[in-house]
Structures are given as structure tokens and as C-alpha cells.
Amino acid sequence: FNYTPSTHNVVxxxxxxxxxxxxxxxxxxxxxxxxxxxxxxxxxxxxxxxxPGHCQMGMKLAINATSSS
Incomplete structure (x- = not known):
């Protein structure tokens, strides 16, 4: 994740x-x-x-990781 640390985070x-x-x-x-x-x-x-408010405004991500085989 690349972002401006003073304005965002990742959890x-x-x-x-x-x-x-x-x-x-x-x-x-x-x-x-x-x-x-x-x-x-x-x-x-x-x-x-x-x-505050970031996730509610859409700053969220769901990833479905599958195996490579």
C-alpha cells in the first residue's frame, strides 16, 4: 500500500x-x-x-486471494 502517511493508514x-x-x-x-x-x-x-470517515467514504479494500496451482 502506497499512501501519504499523514493523511491515511492501513488496518x-x-x-x-x-x-x-x-x-x-x-x-x-x-x-x-x-x-x-x-x-x-x-x-x-x-x-x-x-x-475518521475515510472507510465510510470508501477507503477500504477486499481481496480474494487464490492459490496459484
Whole structure:
């Protein structure tokens, strides 16, 4: 994820967190370097920006990772 760290962040969340724009699970790590790399697991991977209003305005991403075989 490439972004301006002073105006955004990235949090990996579960489906509930994605749907409701909540940091869920609560112990999720908030990434704020501006150049964050995430290792995808097979299946659904959910990410949001947790700054106020950002996720609600669409700053969220759901990725369905499939195996390469």
C-alpha cells in the first residue's frame, strides 16, 4: 500500500470490521508508514483506513486471494 502517511493508514480487519468500518479484531495493527506490504492469505483479506470517515467514504479494500496451482 502506497499512501501519504499523514493523511491515511492501513488496518487489516475481519469481515465485520470491513462491513462496519471498525478495527476488528481490536488488537489489529495500524500500519502508517506510507509503504506497507501485507502477506495475503488464501481466501478473503480485508483492509480499511481507520481515520475518521475515510472507510465510510470508501477507503477500504477486499481481496480474494487464490492459490496459484
Amino acid at each position: 487489516e480487519v475481519d469481515k465485520v470490521g470491513y462491513n462496519w468500518c471498525l478495527i476488528n479484531p481490536i488488537e489489529a495493527t495500524v500500519h502508517h508508514s506510507g509503504k506497507d506490504q501485507m502477506k495475503l492469505v488464501e481466501g478473503m483479506n480485508y483492509y480499511i483506513c481507520s481515520l
